[in-house]
Amino acid sequence: MKIIIALVAASRRHAVLVIFGFLLLAGLGLRYTATHLSIDTDTDHLFASDLPWRQAQIQENRNFPQFNDTTVAVVRAATPEEARETAAALATALSADKAHFHNASYQAGEPFYTQEGLLLMPPDALAKQLSQIVAAQPFLGQLAADPSARGLLTGLGLIAQGVKAGTDITPYKAALAAVERNLQQAASGHPQPLSWQSLLMGDKGGAEFVIAHPVLNQGTLQPGGLATAALVKIAAGLPDVKAGRATVHYTGQIPLSDEQFASLTHGLVVGGIISVAFIALWLFLALRTWRLIVPILLTLLLGLFLTISFAAVTVKVMNLISVAFAILFVGLAVDFAIQYCVRLRSVRHDLPELDLALDETARQAGGQIALAATATACGFLAFAPTSFVGVAELGEIAGAGMFVAFICTITFLPALLVLFRPGVERLPVGLPGGARADAWLRRNYRAVLGAFSVLALAGLYASVNINFDANPLDTKDPNTEAMRTIRTLLADPATNPFYADMLVPNLADARALSAKLSALPEVDQVLSGATFIPTQQDQKLAMLEQAKSLLAPTLQAAANPPAAPVSVADIRAAMTKTQAEIANIAPQLPKDSPLLGIAAALQKLQAGSDAQIAAMNKGVTRFLPAALNQLITSLNAGPITRETLPEAVARNWFLPDGQVRVEALPTAAAQTTKGMRTFAEAVLKLAPNAGGPAISTIATAGTILAAFREAAILAFAAIATILLIVFRNLRATLLVLATLALSALLTALFAWAAGMSINYANIIALPLLLGVGVSFNVYFVMNFRTGMRRFLSSATAHAVLFSALTTGTAFGTLAASHDRGTASMGELLFLSLGAVLIATFIFLPAMLYAVDAQRAGKA
Numbered sequence: 001m002k003i004i005i006a007l008v009a010a011s012r013r014h015a016v017l018v019i020f021g022f023l024l025l026a027g028l029g030l031r032y033t034a035t036h037l038s039i040d041t042d043t044d045h046l047f048a049s050d051l052p053w054r055q056a057q058i059q060e061n062r063n064f065p066q067f068n069d070t071t072v073a074v075v076r077a078a079t080p081e082e083a084r085e086t087a088a089a090l091a092t093a094l095s096a097d098k099a100h101f102h103n104a105s106y107q108a109g110e111p112f113y114t115q116e117g118l119l120l121m122p123p124d125a126l127a128k129q130l131s132q133i134v135a136a137q138p139f140l141g142q143l144a145a146d147p148s149a150r151g152l153l154t155g156l157g158l159i160a161q162g163v164k165a166g167t168d169i170t171p172y173k174a175a176l177a178a179v180e181r182n183l184q185q186a187a188s189g190h191p192q193p194l195s196w197q198s199l200l201m202g203d204k205g206g207a208e209f210v211i212a213h214p215v216l217n218q219g220t221l222q223p224g225g226l227a228t229a230a231l232v233k234i235a236a237g238l239p240d241v242k243a244g245r246a247t248v249h250y251t252g253q254i255p256l257s258d259e260q261f262a263s264l265t266h267g268l269v270v271g272g273i274i275s276v277a278f279i280a281l282w283l284f285l286a287l288r289t290w291r292l293i294v295p296i297l298l299t300l301l302l303g304l305f306l307t308i309s310f311a312a313v314t315v316k317v318m319n320l321i322s323v324a325f326a327i328l329f330v331g332l333a334v335d336f337a338i339q340y341c342v343r344l345r346s347v348r349h350d351l352p353e354l355d356l357a358l359d360e361t362a363r364q365a366g367g368q369i370a371l372a373a374t375a376t377a378c379g380f381l382a383f384a385p386t387s388f389v390g391v392a393e394l395g396e397i398a399g400a401g402m403f404v405a406f407i408c409t410i411t412f413l414p415a416l417l418v419l420f421r422p423g424v425e426r427l428p429v430g431l432p433g434g435a436r437a438d439a440w441l442r443r444n445y446r447a448v449l450g451a452f453s454v455l456a457l458a459g460l461y462a463s464v465n466i467n468f469d470a471n472p473l474d475t476k477d478p479n480t481e482a483m484r485t486i487r488t489l490l491a492d493p494a495t496n497p498f499y500a501d502m503l504v505p506n507l508a509d510a511r512a513l514s515a516k517l518s519a520l521p522e523v524d525q526v527l528s529g530a531t532f533i534p535t536q537q538d539q540k541l542a543m544l545e546q547a548k549s550l551l552a553p554t555l556q557a558a559a560n561p562p563a564a565p566v567s568v569a570d571i572r573a574a575m576t577k578t579q580a581e582i583a584n585i586a587p588q589l590p591k592d593s594p595l596l597g598i599a600a601a602l603q604k605l606q607a608g609s610d611a612q613i614a615a616m617n618k619g620v621t622r623f624l625p626a627a628l629n630q631l632i633t634s635l636n637a638g639p640i641t642r643e644t645l646p647e648a649v650a651r652n653w654f655l656p657d658g659q660v661r662v663e664a665l666p667t668a669a670a671q672t673t674k675g676m677r678t679f680a681e682a683v684l685k686l687a688p689n690a691g692g693p694a695i696s697t698i699a700t701a702g703t704i705l706a707a708f709r710e711a712a713i714l715a716f717a718a719i720a721t722i723l724l725i726v727f728r729n730l731r732a733t734l735l736v737l738a739t740l741a742l743s744a745l746l747t748a749l750f751a752w753a754a755g756m757s758i759n760y761a762n763i764i765a766l767p768l769l770l771g772v773g774v775s776f777n778v779y780f781v782m783n784f785r786t787g788m789r790r791f792l793s794s795a796t797a798h799a800v801l802f803s804a805l806t807t808g809t810a811f812g813t814l815a816a817s818h819d820r821g822t823a824s825m826g827e828l829l830f831l832s833l834g835a836v837l838i839a840t841f842i843f844l845p846a847m848l849y850a851v852d853a854q855r856a857g858k859a
Contacts, residue, residue: 002309003091004366006358008414012358015415022412026302029309037312037775039221040319043257043472045673046760047388047578053699056691060501063655066213066830070252071224073210073231074435074485077246079195080205081623084109086238086246087208093234095214099232100819105648107816112646114630119540119637120532126540132171134202140631141554141596142201147624148566149617153574154173156598160581162586163595174193175199176594182603186616187608192622193245195626207488207495214254218425221261224254238541255482260320263477263819276815279806280336286802287341289423295416303333303408307401315397321390324764324825325397327814331772331807331829332376333405338803339779339796340409342429344417346795348424358414366410368782371726372775375719379770382715391764395711402771431801434793438845444653446847452742452843459745459841462752469672470701475821493524493665498676500683501663501692503655507533507642508844510660516686517664522679524667528561529660530654534642539637548635561625568610576603662687666694673701704760715770723778731851732785736777739844743773751828761821762828769832776800776840784848789803790843800840808833 011018047054073090077083094104117125133140137154148156156179163169169176175198182194214227228250235241235248283293307329311318334811348357380402383395431437439449461737467679476483489495491627504510510530517526531723534540548555582599589596605616638644642654653661664683669675680698683690723733747769751758779796791797811833814826 004410005362006123007410008362008366009359011411011414012355012418015418018411018415019419022302022408025307026309029312030305030734033309033312033558037308037816038317039323040062040317042318042662046319046321046388047700047703048250048387051387051699051703053696053703056689057696060437060691064652064661066651068209069216069254071214071228071231071250071254072211072252073212074249074251074489075208075210075246076249077205077240079193079198079623080197081195082193082240082245083205083208086240086248089238089268090235090435091210091212093238094210094231097230097234100215100227102215102841104210106210107652108208109647110648112649114633116637116640118634119537119640120534121540123536123539123543126543129201129556130543132855134547134550135171136200136552137554140551141379143624144554144628146566147561147564147570147621147628149613149620150566153571153578154621156595157574157578157581160578160585160595162583173594174684175575176417176598180594180597180601181207182619183598183605183616186612186619187601187604189612191612191615191619191739193622194624196623197630200627200631204494211252216254222258225746226462228255228258229826230658231762243603249481249485249488251482251675256486256534258728259480259482260476260819263480263817263822275809278809278812282802282805283338286338286798287345291420291422292341292345292417295413295420296334296341297412298416299337299408300334300410302329303401303405304329306404306408307397310400310404311397313395316399316478318397319390319393321761321764322393322397325394325401328394328771328812329401329405331810332402332775333408335772335775335800335803336373336405336409337413338806339365339369339372339799340413341417342795342799342802344422345425346429348422349428352424354421358417362410362414368407370664371722371782373402373777374648375722375774375778376771377402378718379721381713382718383622383707383711385714385780386710387703388707390760391707391711394764398771428795429795429798431797434797435790437792438790441842441845442849445849446837449844449850452846454751456742456745459742459747459749463745463748466748466752467757468673468701468705470676470699471671472697472760474757475761475819475824477818477820479818490671491668493610493667496666496668496670498670498679498694498697499663499665499692500680500687500690500694501661502687503659503661504528504693505660507660510662511535513662513687517662520664520682520686522667522675522682523664523670525665526662528662528664529650531654532645532649533642537639538554544635544637551635555635565616568613568617572606576604578602578607591647609858622675662690670694678700678730700760704763705766707767708763712766719770719774727781728787729785735781736774736843737846738847739769740773740776742843743769743832743836743839745830746838747828750831750835753832754755754827756824756828756831758828759821759824762825764825765828765832769836772804773836773839776804776836777844780840780844780848782853789852791848792841797841800838804833804837 044054044057049055049603050057073086073087074641075083075090077086087110091104091109094101113120118129121129138158142158143151143156145151156176158171159169160174177200178195182192185192195205198722212227212231217226231248231250238246238248241248245742252400261297280293285291287296288295300578304326307325309320311325315322319442338747344357344361347360347364348354351357351360377399380395380399383391384399421619427715473486474482478484478487483492486497489497504513507530510528514526514528514530515522579599579602582595586596586599605613605785642650645654666676666679670679676694677698678693680690684695718731719740720737723736724730727733744766747765756762779800780791783791783794783796788794808830811826811829815830817823
């Protein structure tokens, strides 16, 4: 205490020198910070690299670097052909743009999949596919001989003849319906390309993926921003995109990370201005004069600058969580300054002389502020030893910041107050209505404590049942392009980003593990290197040879298409003939038969212009030659071995030493944290060394929860030890700790009642809860120990309330963020602050009145 009083006295006597010295130190610190402090946006670095799951993740990144730092373009189109055409063109264009992309690939467009695609199918599925193709031989033969609208119409005529002969055409209903829609669109003046992949191969299409590795500008908060902008520009110029037939959206690690920073900074200036305006309002209501407000704000800025400088010297590289120290610093450091200045106002009501009042305020409040700062710092520093590096660094910086704030409060602030010369207080300082609230609590403390006992039990229940959301996607702004895109992929297990993968020594082990994983109800599909070197190849090759022999005439005709183009007159003649064929069998057809719709469309087309007929022919034939060529290529598949597997495919599944990657894709249930945990646990039972996003996400949650359990124990122990040393009284220590524990339980209750989930972003409300709770509780308990019995009508309560309002305003700014993680952090911090105020203003005074009553009874 004597040291604090001496520092305040020395600072006021040498005010100019103290101010100049601190400003010089801050200037040097900021200059150093500008060149030595950086921000790491990689969320993987939030956790210690020596954790087992991080070691596995790091090794996986080394083994398969092509899966890291990617931007994924998701291409969709009206037909599978247009989607693939657009994806191939996009991959080519991105690869050529070396200023923005290292490389880009369209894996599904590799010739291997066209050549060997049928061989990768299971035998039963292949047999069914080939049976359908062979059954369509007459139709295919006509198309191969005449790949035009005329050939299509002639083929439709053959189908009509088959109906007349009693053939069941139900298996072809979907294909005929597609032809009907296409002809109706042409008849309505809106000709569209016909998907022959869908008709011939049953390909329903879907999203196509182009994976690019962008050039990153590490000097900015959005390193991939320029590359993403280039992708958007290139995509907009692709023919099918310009025609409105295809869309290109993007997602991936880089855009998701970039957009998270963009959402963090979105509205930051406006929000900051609003926040500062409200803080200024609360400070005015608390202090009533700019001669106190300005010194507090200057002290706050100085402390923040010095703490940033400390981070530059010690941490050097900040992460996505440790940057939040600024919010915590402002929220807590302002409390120290407000406490000092409000207590100064109270002292000056009885002691007008400023110099004497500064020293007396130091005597009354200096020790309380010192204890609050020390206990708060310990609460933060308890996170330093944990494996959650993000919060560990936050704890180190914020913990040091508490000591910085305290030193500034007892040195720089008194020096500024000497220069600003605030006026004498005419009225006592306290909360309006505080005296009545004190009297009510003194009379009803038993009922109040009973009510809080019930709330504590409810909070205990809530703390056990509150949900922990491990999905990192749920902490991001859902309205960004990358998030909207990835959300469209989650429902399909084949494109769900939360898969598990593992390495096995060879193909035999890959097949064995794949079989075991496939049997799990949590697993939808399993892929591995063995998927691309299928078993039963001899059987399937024989099936392909048989199909080739049956389709020989068709294949020969397709290989030698007619040279003469078809004329509009030829097409009209074919239309007339096909209409007649359908009319002959109309009585045999159900009313919803696509053939009847085709006949109606042809009748309408007959009345159209030659240009309309030509446009229809162009749409019908646009993808037909390619489809026939693909059919020929796929039927000529050859044996696949590890040696013949293309490098573009092999590098995603095989390591140079022969190890094989196995990938398990979860069912749709894995979209929830509970489902993902069930999936991860099931996979780990079969493959203990499994990794991948699903495994690391659940492991991350475990690391976070373990870190906070460890830190909570350390923090409570450290705070209890310090309180015992200072108070030298177990009861006083327990009063502070009990109030702190109740604040935590009330926070859990409020969050649970509001339907909130805990995530890796908002869980840092815990250290702030410890910090604010300890500070506020220490002030009340120390006042009690000095004989004060009017708690809510005191200057301390006045300071605590406005300190809380100031802190709450900063949190309210966070809650308005577009980033869901930051917003949830602000919401939980706000709820936590409310819980602390309730515990401090109602529960703690009731406890103190109960202790006082007990003492009086004993006396």
